[in-house]
Amino acid sequence: MSSGEVRYVFVNPAARDRIEACPDHSDLPTLPAIFTRLQNAIQNPSTDAGDVARIIENDQSLTLRLLKTVNSAAFGLNSKVDSVERAIALLGFDEVSQIVLAASLIHSSPQSSKGRPFNMEKFWKHCIGVGVSARVLAQHIDGLPKDIRQSTFTAGLVHDIGKLVMLQLFADDFARAMDVCRMEKCNLLSAEKIIFDFNHCDAGSYLLDVWNMPRDMVKAVELHHSPEDLIIEDESYLFVALVHIADALTHFLEIGSGGDPFIPEISEQAWRTLAIPEKDVPRVLNTIQQAYQEVYKVIFS
Amino acid sequence: MSAESEAESSSGKSVQEVLDALTPQQRAKIDATVSALFRYNSGESGLVRILRKLKTVELARRLGSEK
Numbered sequence: 001m002s003s004g005e006v007r008y009v010f011v012n013p014a015a016r017d018r019i020e021a022c023p024d025h026s027d028l029p030t031l032p033a034i035f036t037r038l039q040n041a042i043q044n045p046s047t048d049a050g051d052v053a054r055i056i057e058n059d060q061s062l063t064l065r066l067l068k069t070v071n072s073a074a075f076g077l078n079s080k081v082d083s084v085e086r087a088i089a090l091l092g093f094d095e096v097s098q099i100v101l102a103a104s105l106i107h108s109s110p111q112s113s114k115g116r117p118f119n120m121e122k123f124w125k126h127c128i129g130v131g132v133s134a135r136v137l138a139q140h141i142d143g144l145p146k147d148i149r150q151s152t153f154t155a156g157l158v159h160d161i162g163k164l165v166m167l168q169l170f171a172d173d174f175a176r177a178m179d180v181c182r183m184e185k186c187n188l189l190s191a192e193k194i195i196f197d198f199n200h201c202d203a204g205s206y207l208l209d210v211w212n213m214p215r216d217m218v219k220a221v222e223l224h225h226s227p228e229d230l231i232i233e234d235e236s237y238l239f240v241a242l243v244h245i246a247d248a249l250t251h252f253l254e255i256g257s258g259g260d261p262f263i264p265e266i267s268e269q270a271w272r273t274l275a276i277p278e279k280d281v282p283r284v285l286n287t288i289q290q291a292y293q294e295v296y297k298v299i300f301s
Numbered sequence: 302m303s304a305e306s307e308a309e310s311s312s313g314k315s316v317q318e319v320l321d322a323l324t325p326q327q328r329a330k331i332d333a334t335v336s337a338l339f340r341y342n343s344g345e346s347g348l349v350r351i352l353r354k355l356k357t358v359e360l361a362r363r364l365g366s367e368k
Contacts, residue, residue, distance in 0.1 A: 187341060245348070252352050263352070265341040271348040281351050 011209050011222070015202035022169045029164055031211050032104040034059065038097040052093060053084035056100060065103040066096070068298040074135040074153065074291035095150030102131060102157045106299055109164060114171040117178060118259060123163065125256025128299060131156035132292045133246035140276050140284055141242070148216070148239050155220045155239070156246050158213075160258050162204025162221070166196070178259060188260040189225055201225055216240075227270045241270035253285060255292055316354075319361045331360045 134156035180191035192199040205222035
């Protein structure tokens with residue numbers, strides 16, 4: 001799953017048109033510069049682990065966040081990772097650059113909710129929780145392909161980034177959607193659809209498409225509330241199902257808040273696809289809680 | 302071992318003991334809270350069933366520890 005693929009072209013046109021027509025379009029969250037530098041370096045065939053490590057090590061605080069994240073329970077590594085080169089050797093270029101993206105995204109994203117009743121701290125806690133949950137679930141799935149495993153943390157972290165897009169570009173309408181959600185006691189997804197005619201999944205997949213992120217990740221963001229919109233044979237289904245279940249477990253554990261007080265509808269088919277034994281569920285939940293505490297401290301330090 | 306019975310053994314008291322210790326009013330309150338939380342999940346199979354059970358026990362234990 002490299003980021004050099006053909007762009008995903010099925011982003012909801014209603015979302016694309018409204019976002020691109022917005023006068024504040026330039027306020028869209030941007031990819032952290034270091035991630036772009038890493039992607040350019042990785043695509044150069046002569047780049048080795050030392051070259052990539054040096055790019056990351058130029059930022060000491062980022063290096064520290066990367067190493068602490070990699071050493072957390074979310075990644076389940078048997079030995080302590082004490083250098084960026086070692087992290088690359090164990091996880092590969094792609095996963096390390098994805099963790100760098102995750103670790104730098106929160107710091108480079110707007111922290112203001114533009115005066116609207118949307119709690120940014122709880123929002124990022126929820127996003128980190130889903131990233132951690134997705135990575136922990138990945139450890140419990142036998143035979144999960146490496147290219148899926150290495151994108152789980154980032155996909156979880158960015159799954160709700162469409163809310164940030166809506167908040168930044170359409171703050172008043174987004175606040176109205178939250179009001180509808182509160183007054184009608186419906187989920188935010190339905191309220192967004194009423195107000196915008198598209199939802200945060202559409203807005204998020206638009207942004208990831210603009211960022212030229214891997215197609216599977218764009219699909220996971222677009223379909224994290226509706227995995228049943230994909231046929232089970234689709235090559236992205238497992239990845240989408242994993243992010244969907246990670247979101248549900250994070251809601252269940254009450255880690256942060258994406259602005260929605262209810263546990264989203266859980267697809268039984270998505271759960272069955274992960275093939276995680278029932279007896280493992282309490283252990284998975286405990287690991288998520290432990291890993292979340294570690295990663296949260298690292299990313300917000 | 303099922304998810305529910307594993308939840309029992311981690312705390313000392315069995316799930317049934319925890320639930321039996323509740324008054325009917327407490328049980329009704331917990332059931333209402335769980336139903337509200339899972340309002341978009343009407344099914345009682347698979348993961349939803351496990352999570353509903355775990356949440357019920359968690360709330361019951363919280364009530365127990367508040368006594």
